[in-house]
Amino acid sequence: MTTRYNADFEKMMALQFAIVELNLFLDTHPDDEQALQDYNRLVEQFESERRKYTEKHGPLVNFGFGKSRFPWQWINAPWPWDM
């Protein structure tokens, strides 16, 4: 089975999860400054992990959120259900 699960990918997943959790919390607590600071700090880390991933494998997100080398890398396996 092909896999892209590795320490880097799992770090990115963990950051994304923490960001989702803070995002939902901020929706009902928009004035919580501590949560907002955590959110911004994790977004910075996530962005840097996503850039590293994109340089290696091509876009993580479609429609303009990452450049591709030639040939078009977006179509590359594995897709999440095949990992």
Place this chain on the structure above:
Amino acid sequence: MFLYQKMLQFPVQVESTNPALAQLILEQFGGADGELAASMRYLTQRYYMPLPEAKALLTDIGTEELNHWEMIATIVWKLVEHAPIEKIKASPYVAHFVDHGRNPFPHNAAGVPFTATYFNAKSDPVADLHENMAAEQKARATYEHLLQVSNDHGVNQTLSFLREREVVHFQRFGEMLDRVQDYMYSKRRCY
């Protein structure tokens, strides 16, 4: 616009092929309290919400639920992808197989196809937020039933994660209900 990110929220790994378990897990793919109903419910209810934070919360949880829908499909796919046909023939998944092969399809564990009657949008924020809180509790109960019938450790890790998300969403919808009710009272409208 919705964007696609090539990443699940939590890893999906299964121990062994198991078409019988796949059939049961389809409950959360196309059942009344499943992830598709959840996502469509929240994304559909956004338009008339009186508070911007309610529009944001429904957008965000509705989007997260679509990822959960994909995680459920991934569990089902991995349970049947390499399942030998003899194992499929000896399981309740065989009824799914004759129509859809190994591809997942939104129906419940008993094979009843998905329908939009599983959710509603009433243009009434208090009614809808209550529906959402009930839906999260029902989805949690379904995950607990699935955890009682599954012996696959990998599957159970993902199911436990998804169960916890239902608890968090219930909490957030409860907080939003408070905010919406405060707003309604401030407008001197009683509910």
